[in-house]
Amino acid sequence: MRDFLPEHVLPADAFSxxxxxxxxxxxxxxxxxxxxxxxGISEHTVKYHLSGIFRKTGCHSRAQLLSLPLAR
Incomplete structure (x- = not known):
């Protein structure tokens, strides 16, 4: 598992x-x-996309996601 790096700025185009x-x-x-x-999607689809977001960022919680700086 990747380490969580809050100081790392993720490019916005890293996500769909x-x-x-x-x-x-x-x-x-x-x-x-x-x-x-x-x-207008299912809750299951939201969970699916959140799993992908967690995988891409190395985050393990919503709190960690909130602390990530994203390039705009």
Missing amino acids: ATQMRILDGVRRGLLNKQIAYEL
Whole structure:
């Protein structure tokens, strides 16, 4: 497993458009169910994309995701 590096800036293009929208929902403190409703996708799909986000970033929690600086 990769180490979590909060000082590392991830390029925004490292994520798909859907992953970026899900990250936005996480930043706004929304639950998976709320994110799914806003995006018109299933809660399972949100969880699937969150797994990919966690894998790409090396994060293990939403709190760690919130501390990541993302290039815009």
